[in-house]
Every structure is written in C-alpha cells, then in structure tokens.
Amino acid sequence: MNHAASHQVTDLRPATESRTVRTRVANDELRGRQHLTRDEVHRLIKAAKKRRHGARDALMIRVAFEHGLRVSELVALQWQHLGLRHGHTINVQRAKGSLDGTHPFQGETVRALKRYQVATQRGYGFIFVNERGAPVSIEGFRKMLGRLSQRVLGLPWHPHALRHACGVHLINNGTDIRTVQQYQGHANIQNTVAYTALSGRQFERLAF
Known part of the structure; x- marks a missing residue:
C-alpha cells in the first residue's frame, strides 16, 4: 500500500464546484470582505439598466439585496409570491x-x-425569465453579476454578497438583531450575529 497516497485528502466535489469555491475565496481575499456596500449595489443596479435585459x-x-435572497431563492420567485x-x-x-x-416592498x-410586468406581459x-420564457438559471445570474461587477467595481462579485449586503446594511441602520434574524430567515441567530462583526457598528461608542 502506498502510505503517501493513503494520507491524501480527496476532494469529492465536482471540478466546476471546486473551481468556483477557490475563485470565490481568492476574490474575497482581494476585496477584503464578503459583502457589497449599499452604494456598490446601487452602482450595479444603475449599470445593469443599460444592458440588453436591463x-x-x-x-x-x-430584489436580492433588499430582501436578502440567496440566488436560488431569487430565480425561484413567482408572480403569485407577490402582493402588488x-x-x-x-x-x-x-x-x-x-x-x-413576508416582507414589505420598497x-x-x-x-x-409593475413596469417589468407590463413590459413582459406576464x-x-x-x-425572471429569459427570451425563451424559461426561468433565469442560477449560473446565468451568477455570470451576469460577475461580469457586471468586474466592469463596474473592478472585481467579480458572487450573488451571496447581495444577501450579506442586506444583513450588514440593516445592522448599520440600527435594526435590532432579532429583527435582522427574522428578515434574513436565519434559524440560528449565530448566523445573524456574524453581520455585527462585519458592520462594526457595535463599537462606534467606544472611546480611546
């Protein structure tokens, strides 16, 4: 038996998933954070409007930012989920x-x-559908956001940064931790507490 081989750790994830994770980690290190700021999100929204499917x-x-949606939750949205x-x-x-x-809309x-509904007549x-009427895929949104953020912000961002952006923005605005937990749908409040560390707002009253 080859003892060296026996100590090797095998990565059982698909090659594409492994590459995606490694790329995300590398880009997070370059950015120094895992969340977009509110200003960056609005820059992306403004730039996206100029695209073919703007x-x-x-x-x-x-919608992903304002409601802290994962990309899988975003692409699965249906009109019957909305009360317009x-x-x-x-x-x-x-x-x-x-x-x-249930969240209120801005x-x-x-x-x-409503404008989008009229334009698509759906x-x-x-x-969110493509030209064939099929739902936008997770990978399709990921690629769009990556290309757009590369052009607008200088580095590609992944969709989960929009969910993190929502949590950090709520904390920065003084929203209490339990409300943020409910809004983000966290079953475990420890997932919400992580946003306070990203925000730093809890340290603002400290003096040295």
Missing part, C-alpha cells in the same frame, strides 16, 4: 432550512416590478 437584471439585483395590488408584499420562500417570511421596487409563473 430592466430584468437591475430588478433581480435590487394590495399590501405590496413579497412572500419569501427560503432555502437551506431557513425560515420563510416603493421604487413596486414601481419597477402575471403568473416565474418572474
């Missing part, structure tokens, strides 16, 4: 064991969704 892409970025006529709410269907919830988001099924 209304859709900008809206996807906005009464209450202006979104029924967030969480993944990975997180808790579902005014500009409601207006953007009021049922998946919200």
Whole structure:
C-alpha cells in the first residue's frame, strides 16, 4: 500500500464546484470582505439598466439585496409570491432550512416590478425569465453579476454578497438583531450575529 497516497485528502466535489469555491475565496481575499456596500449595489443596479435585459437584471439585483435572497431563492420567485395590488408584499420562500417570511416592498421596487410586468406581459409563473420564457438559471445570474461587477467595481462579485449586503446594511441602520434574524430567515441567530462583526457598528461608542 502506498502510505503517501493513503494520507491524501480527496476532494469529492465536482471540478466546476471546486473551481468556483477557490475563485470565490481568492476574490474575497482581494476585496477584503464578503459583502457589497449599499452604494456598490446601487452602482450595479444603475449599470445593469443599460444592458440588453436591463430592466430584468437591475430588478433581480435590487430584489436580492433588499430582501436578502440567496440566488436560488431569487430565480425561484413567482408572480403569485407577490402582493402588488394590495399590501405590496413579497412572500419569501427560503432555502437551506431557513425560515420563510413576508416582507414589505420598497416603493421604487413596486414601481419597477409593475413596469417589468407590463413590459413582459406576464402575471403568473416565474418572474425572471429569459427570451425563451424559461426561468433565469442560477449560473446565468451568477455570470451576469460577475461580469457586471468586474466592469463596474473592478472585481467579480458572487450573488451571496447581495444577501450579506442586506444583513450588514440593516445592522448599520440600527435594526435590532432579532429583527435582522427574522428578515434574513436565519434559524440560528449565530448566523445573524456574524453581520455585527462585519458592520462594526457595535463599537462606534467606544472611546480611546
């Protein structure tokens, strides 16, 4: 038996997944953080509007940020999850064991969704679709955001940075930790506490 080989650790993930994880880690190290700022998100939204599918892409970025969505949750959104006529709410269907919830929409988001609905003439099924009417894929959104952020911000960002951006933004705005936990759908509050470390807001009153 080759003893050297017996001590090797085998990576059982698919090659593409392994490359994606390594690239994400490398880019996180270059950026020095894993979350986008609110200003950076709005720069991406503004730039996305100039693309071929600008209304859709900008809206996807906005909704992912404002509601702390994972990319899988974003692409799975359907019109029946929204209340655009009464209450202006979104029924967030969480993944990975997180808790579902109902969020209010921001005014500009409601207006953007209504414009997009009129333009696409769709009021049922998946919200974000391609030219063939099929839902935008996880990989499709990931590639779009990566290319866009590379051009606008100088480095490619991954979709989960939008979810992190939401959590950090809420903490920075003084939202209490339990509310952030519920909004993000965290079953374990320790996942929410991590945002306070990213924010640094809890240290603002310290004096030296």
